[in-house]
Amino acid sequence: MxxxxxxxxxxxxxxxxxxxxxxxxxxxxxxxxxxxxxxxxxxxxxxxxxxxxxxxxxxxxxxxxxxxxxxxxxxxxxxxxxxxxxxxxxxxxxxxxxxxxxxxxxxxxxxxxxxxxxxxxxxxxxxxxxxxxxxxxxxxxxxxxxxxxxxxxxxxxxxxxxxxxxxxxxxxxxxxxxxxxxxxxxxxxxxxxxxxxxxxxxxxxxxxxxxxNEPLFLDVLSKYNFTKRDMQGGVQCLQCKTLPIPKKENRTIWNCPACGIVPHHSYESAITDFVLLYTRHFSNKELREFLGLTSASTVYKLLKKMDIQTVGRKHIFPVENIQKFAQKDFINE
Known part of the structure; x- marks a missing residue:
């Protein structure tokens, strides 16, 4: 299993x-x-x-x-x-x-x-x-x-x-x-x-x-005396871990300048990081600010690709998606 x-x-x-x-x-x-x-x-x-x-x-x-x-x-x-x-x-x-x-x-x-x-x-x-x-x-x-x-x-x-x-x-x-x-x-x-x-x-x-079932979520920011301002936003390259990496203009694709990889699914990991650090219930604006994006429609499209539920003006991130999209290991450089 x-x-x-x-x-x-x-x-x-x-x-x-x-x-x-x-x-x-x-x-x-x-x-x-x-x-x-x-x-x-x-x-x-x-x-x-x-x-x-x-x-x-x-x-x-x-x-x-x-x-x-x-x-x-x-x-x-x-x-x-x-x-x-x-x-x-x-x-x-x-x-x-x-x-x-x-x-x-x-x-x-x-x-x-x-x-x-x-x-x-x-x-x-x-x-x-x-x-x-x-x-x-x-x-x-x-x-x-x-x-x-x-x-x-x-x-x-x-x-x-x-x-x-x-x-x-x-x-x-x-x-x-x-x-x-x-x-x-x-x-x-x-x-x-x-x-x-x-x-x-x-x-x-x-x-x-x-x-x-109610999986345990820690308030990791409070536990280790961090604030949201301390967190590095943006999309991270899943290959070399560069953070943040720029998005290609007019496309929902990010390109890593450090290793040259085009990590097509890095945004999924970035959104999941937001959920793990902050909350499973969030607005388009909150996520947009974390990802460093200006377009609400771009964020909407990203969430739609991930099949994220929307209730009113809030998005609800399913627990099973956390397991699916999260980074599974920390590479201590």
């Missing part, structure tokens, strides 16, 4: 390209880049787990990734949700290098990093109970049928060492390595032979989740 990179990752990539923090000497550069690298490591771990899930029997599960739902004005996030008529399985993915030791006295995981430093990661048992309760309540809220719900914390990095005392081996039922995932799911299927809900119910639940 092909995963979509989370919105916060894409926002930080846009911020690094468009803000003064692109300069490695800027005081915020290392902070933003470190945060992005941590998010990218987490996403890489999820890709490793997704690779394992490819080997599940076809048609047995509906697999949803990076789900963020709301219940009683509080949000909860699920890395992977596997839906089936037999049961639902919540997967939390951790990409950790080092040693994890479960402390039953204080009920927490202790992470010893490769440099010897230690930190607590919370109680996986409590986390499992909380996520199961949150998802159950969400299903009840929409009068959706409920199947048994299970939870696993999956270590995506094979270098992670898992430890606990001999008297608390039960924690291994919740925390596993990715290479054990398929066997664990198979064991759940063996133990849950009867269908609790129908396949139509599973489809209905998956459809409702996709409809109610």
């Amino acid at each position: 092909q995963l979509m990179k989370p919105i916060p990752n894409l926002q930080l990539i846009s911020l690094l390209y468009r803000s003064p923090a692109k300069d490695p000497a800027h005081q915020q550069h290392n902070q933003i880049l470190t945060r992005l690298n941590n998010l990218e490591a987490g996403f890489y771990g999820e890709e490793q787990v997704a690779y394992q899930l490819r080997y599940l029997p076809k048609g047995k599960f509906k697999i949803l990734h990076n789900i963020r739902l709301s219940y009683q004005n509080l949000h909860f996030q699920i890395d992977f949700l596997l839906l089936s008529p037999h049961f639902h399985l919540i997967l939390e993915v951790k990409n950790i290098i080092g040693e994890l030791d479960y402390d039953p006295v204080f009920q927490q995981l202790v992470w010893t990093k490769i440099d010897g430093t230690r930190m607590g990661l919370g109680n996986p048992i409590s986390q499992a109970q909380l996520q199961k309760r949150q998802f159950t309540n969400w299903l009840k809220k929409y009068n959706l049928p409920i199947a048994p719900i299970y939870y696993l914390s999956v270590m995506s990095n094979p270098k992670t060492i898992l430890k606990t005392s001999p008297n608390h081996q039960g924690i291994s039922k919740l925390i596993i390595h990715k290479h054990s995932l398929l066997q664990r799911i198979e064991n759940l299927l063996i133990g849950q032979t009867n269908e609790s809900i129908s396949k139509n119910d599973v489809t209905k639940i998956a459809r409702k989740i996709k409809k109610k």
Whole structure:
């Protein structure tokens, strides 16, 4: 399955390209880049787990990734949700290098990093109970049928060492390595032979989740003390990253003077940068100023090519278009 990179990752990539923090000497550069690298490591771990899930029997599960739902004005996030008529399985993915030791006295995981430093990661048992309760309540809220719900914390990095005392081996039922995932799911299927809900119910639940999914958007400008004036507008060359590049007169084509490339779709990335940094709801004038254009009709044509919805005088940028048109990596020059 092909995963979509989370919105916060894409926002930080846009911020690094468009803000003064692109300069490695800027005081915020290392902070933003470190945060992005941590998010990218987490996403890489999820890709490793997704690779394992490819080997599940076809048609047995509906697999949803990076789900963020709301219940009683509080949000909860699920890395992977596997839906089936037999049961639902919540997967939390951790990409950790080092040693994890479960402390039953204080009920927490202790992470010893490769440099010897230690930190607590919370109680996986409590986390499992909380996520199961949150998802159950969400299903009840929409009068959706409920199947048994299970939870696993999956270590995506094979270098992670898992430890606990001999008297608390039960924690291994919740925390596993990715290479054990398929066997664990198979064991759940063996133990849950009867269908609790129908396949139509599973489809209905998956459809409702996709409809109610609320991807996380960060206010990256406020978080890192930038303003709109700090952002570099214009269209960026996707080949050499020159910003801005000029538009050819009377045409919706930009030409890069640095590398000579005519990047036909660079405007799509630029518009998506605007959305990631500012808002999904915007006027023609706001976008025109960001792109450095004077013609409202030119902006209208660009948005029409991207199939952007217009309501009144506002344009609404779909979340799925963000995933489609955003720059996926930051090249640290």
